[in-house]
Amino acid sequence: MLYYIVRRVLTMIPTLFVISLLTFVIIELPAGDYISNQIAALRATGESASIAKLEFLRAEFALDRPFLERYLIWIGLWPGVHGFDGLLQGNWGWSFEYEKPVSEVVGPTLPLTIVLNAATILFVYVVSFPIGIYSATRQYSWGDYGFTFIGYIGLATPNFLLGLIMLYFANLWFGLSVGGLMAPEYIGQPWSTGKALSVLAHLIVPTVVIGTAGTAAMIRRLRANLLDELHKQYVTTARAKGLRESHLLVKYPLRMALNPFIADIGNLIPSLVSGSVIVSVVLNLPTVGPVLLNALQSQDQFLAGFILLFVAVLTLIGMLVSDLLLAVLDPRIRLGGKA
Template sequence: MIKYLGLRFLGMIPTLLVISFLTFFIIELPEGDYISNQISMLKATGETASIAKLDFLRREFALDRPFLERYAIWVGLWPGPHGFDGLLQGNWGWSFEFDRPVEEVVGPTLLLTVLINTAAILFVYLVSFPIGIYSATRQYSWGDYGFTLLGYIGLATPNFLLGLVLMYVANVWFDLSIGGLMDPKYIGEPWSIDKALSVLAHMIVPTIVIGTAGTAAMIRRLRANLLDELHKQYVVTARAKGMRESALLVKYPLRMALNPFIADIGNLIPTLVSGSIIVSVVLNLPTVGPILLSALQSQDQFLSAFILLFVSILTLIGMLVSDVLLAFLDPRIRLGGRERK
């Protein structure tokens, strides 16, 4: 296992390099950049005093260099002007829109982003697992039809609309403040038990909203996989031998049906992060979603590139976790081992 983990971590290095290149390339595809747009705006309004400063920033952050050189400087594979270090040296870049280093802009939001999306993933699996099993073992029952209807409603309901409804319910029925991840009185205050409880209470709405669509899809996937296993010959044979239904379900078909269910952890992370951008704007959540949206709109390339790379890292970690869980779940899967003859 240790050898396998080491090989996987080593394999992440070229993968991240490829992802970083594609990310930087796609962000550079639109014509111009933040500095060019600002210069054009100043020229259109007749203001020339700040153009010299913008030209200085262009040279300072190597925006006047060729594409490949800019990419190498951003990653840290090539020395930048005046000692401008790259990602490998711990320099995340400069946000032109916020006029601050990227780490100062996104630093406070990274932990909250991971916390909210982790809670959403746990919500997806904790809700979809028992419902999927119930729907598969009681096919075409009223409960199966009811959960199927709720699943389709969850898939069809826009997240921002569900967020608005739940915010209203939380405010009217439970006296929670509208938006944010804590009551306004705790903003800027040191951490305490009351502040932590306020954060937990305010996380309920975004967790449900972000995880709803993923939950509906997971229920349908687990139900279909389990139904396929329940109709296989080994299940019929086990029933004919008198094996109890509960023991049969847990020991064989459920374990086999969980393979695609567990393998989706890596794919679920980017889906939740991308789907939570509009939700974060509507719910006023201090996550990287609104920052990424603003950075893409203003072509703040260093800020948007780092956030997209951060999401890619979360995806790779999720895929590693799913592969390790699959190895423990299914004895047919070997971590790089050869088939024994």
């Protein structure tokens, strides 16, 4: 097991470099960059006083150099650029839109983004696991039809609309402030017990809104996998031998049906971040989603590149967690299929 963990962690290193290259290619695809667009706008309006400063910034951050050299500077493998050491040295870059380091722009949003994603994933699995088992073991019952109907409603309802409805009732029934991840009086204040409790209370609405679609999909996936296992010959044989239904379910079919269910942990993270951008804007959530949207619109390449790479790192961590859980659940995985 230790060898498998080390091998998976070492595999993440070249994977992360490939992802960083693809991320840099994506943010470089649109013609020009933030400074080039600003220079073009100033020339169109006849203002030339600030062009020299923008040209200086363009050279300062190596935006006038070849593509490969810019990539190596960005990740920190090309020395000699003043003010930008690269990601490997802990320098996340400079945000031209906000005129401050990327670390200061995304610093307050990263912990809240991680907390929101972790809460959403926990919600998806805690809700979908028992419902999926219930629907599979009571196929075509009223409960199965009811959960299926609710799942389809969750998939069909736009997240932003569901968020607005839940915000209204949360404010009406529980007095929660509309939008945000904490009460207004805690914004900008140091962490305390009251602030933590306020964050937990405000996490309920976005967690349910963002996790609804993923929960419905997980329920259908676990139900289908478990139904497939329950109709196999070994289950019929075990029942004929008098094995208790609960013991039979837990020991054999459920374990086999959980493999695809657990493998989706890593796939959930990028879908949650990308799917929560509109929800974050509507609910005024201080996460990286709205910041990424603004960065892509303004071609703030260092800011957009770091956020995309941050999501990729979260995805790799999620895949590692799912692989380790699968290795514990299924010995064939950690033994390379030899068992």
